[in-house]
Amino acid sequence: MSEPLLEVRDLAKRFPIGGGFLSRRPAAELRAVDGVSFSIAEGETLGLVGESGCGKSTTGKMVMRLLAPTAGRIAYAGEDVAGMTDDRTRWFRQQVQMVFQDPFSSLNPRKTVAEIVGQPIALLGEDGGDRRRLRERVFELLDMVGLDPNHANRYPHQFSGGQRQRIGIARALAVRPKLIVLDEPVSALDLSIQAQIINLLTDLQREFGLSYLFISHDLNVVEYLSHRVAVMYLGKIVEAAPAEALFRAPKHPYTQALLSAVLSEDGGSAPMVLEGEIPSPMAVPSGCRFRTRCPRAEPRCAEVEPALEPRAATHRAACHFPVS
Ligand SMILES: Nc1ncnc2c1ncn2[C@@H]1O[C@H](COP(=O)(O)OP(=O)(O)OP(=O)(O)O)[C@@H](O)[C@H]1O
Numbered sequence: 001m002s003e004p005l006l007e008v009r010d011l012a013k014r015f016p017i018g019g020g021f022l023s024r025r026p027a028a029e030l031r032a033v034d035g036v037s038f039s040i041a042e043g044e045t046l047g048l049v050g051e052s053g054c055g056k057s058t059t060g061k062m063v064m065r066l067l068a069p070t071a072g073r074i075a076y077a078g079e080d081v082a083g084m085t086d087d088r089t090r091w092f093r094q095q096v097q098m099v100f101q102d103p104f105s106s107l108n109p110r111k112t113v114a115e116i117v118g119q120p121i122a123l124l125g126e127d128g129g130d131r132r133r134l135r136e137r138v139f140e141l142l143d144m145v146g147l148d149p150n151h152a153n154r155y156p157h158q159f160s161g162g163q164r165q166r167i168g169i170a171r172a173l174a175v176r177p178k179l180i181v182l183d184e185p186v187s188a189l190d191l192s193i194q195a196q197i198i199n200l201l202t203d204l205q206r207e208f209g210l211s212y213l214f215i216s217h218d219l220n221v222v223e224y225l226s227h228r229v230a231v232m233y234l235g236k237i238v239e240a241a242p243a244e245a246l247f248r249a250p251k252h253p254y255t256q257a258l259l260s261a262v263l264s265e266d267g268g269s270a271p272m273v274l275e276g277e278i279p280s281p282m283a284v285p286s287g288c289r290f291r292t293r294c295p296r297a298e299p300r301c302a303e304v305e306p307a308l309e310p311r312a313a314t315h316r317a318a319c320h321f322p323v324s
Pocket residue numbers: 015030031032050051052053054055056057058059217281
């Protein structure tokens with residue numbers, strides 16, 4: 001197999017909390033991302049899924065280089081991003097783009113759609129300073145994402161939520177990226193609109209060979225779009241597998257619980273209830289971080305942290321007692 005487009009190794013982000021100059025509390029540390037490794041091939045979608053606060057967005061921001069990692073390494077096309085020169089960084093910012101969850105706050109309300117979509121092209125000098133060429137490219141992009149190019153002079157508030165997300169996607173596509181980090185891109189949209197945006201993303205991927213890091217807390221959405229899925233819990237990946245295998249036969253009790261909750265929403269069997277609250281990322285449990293809520297936990301789980309290891313032909317799971 002050829003080299004992956006993106007390779008992430010042992011990535012961590014710890015936020016210092018309190019302990020400031022005037023604070024009486026001792027300094028503490030929040031482990032938002034606690035040693036995460038994954039790769040994404042060209043044309044591939046990796047779904048990153050997990051409950052609120054497990055570190056998905058923080059991971060995405062580190063990949064985008066919006067946030068500096070505390071530890072670990074990110075390589076893009078084989079090149080360590082931390083060691084990139086300004087020139088290489090400019091190239092990286094063209095190659096990797098992001099689409100955000102909220103299509104209402106991520107678009108500048110005072111700019112027209114043509115300005116929003118055209119700005120990254122002009123910034124990178126891709127239009128060669130030619131205004132007519134820029135305008136044509138903007139029309140082409142709007143058409144590509146299913147928007148009427150005649151609406152290029154309208155402002156974001158004149159569009160619906162789904163249309164605004166299409167504008168966000170057009171803006172991301174403008175500089176011909178290869179990898180797009182999609183952070184909950186459909187979570188703010190109605191179900192029927194979600195399906196349209198997911199279909200659009202799938203079509204664009206096929207047409208341009210795009211790679212996606214698709215972040216979502218919604219397993220249904222992830223299943224549609226992802227080739228492979230990584231499940232995160234409290235800052236770590238606890239299971240990773242091709243989407244089909246993961247949904248058919250989860251190995252980690254956490255994945256199993258998440259899936260059973262989804263099935264029961266659809267009117268299937270009763271959900272397997274997860275006991276207790278998610279622990280604080282400022283006090284991650286010893287051993288297996290899921291053990292405090294795990295129906296299969298044994299004393300060993302409090303002592304030894306399970307590594308993310310092969311548990312079946314296609315699965316890796318971080319569990320001492322995986323589901324058979
Ligand atoms: N700048 C920050 N300073 C301190 N803590 C932070 C910061 N950013 C994120 N966190 C914490 O890090 C943890 C992971 O946050 P993150 O936003 O990555 O989660 P998430 O999986 O994207 O959640 P959601 O599904 O709600 O978007 C959370 O406990 C969050 O409160």
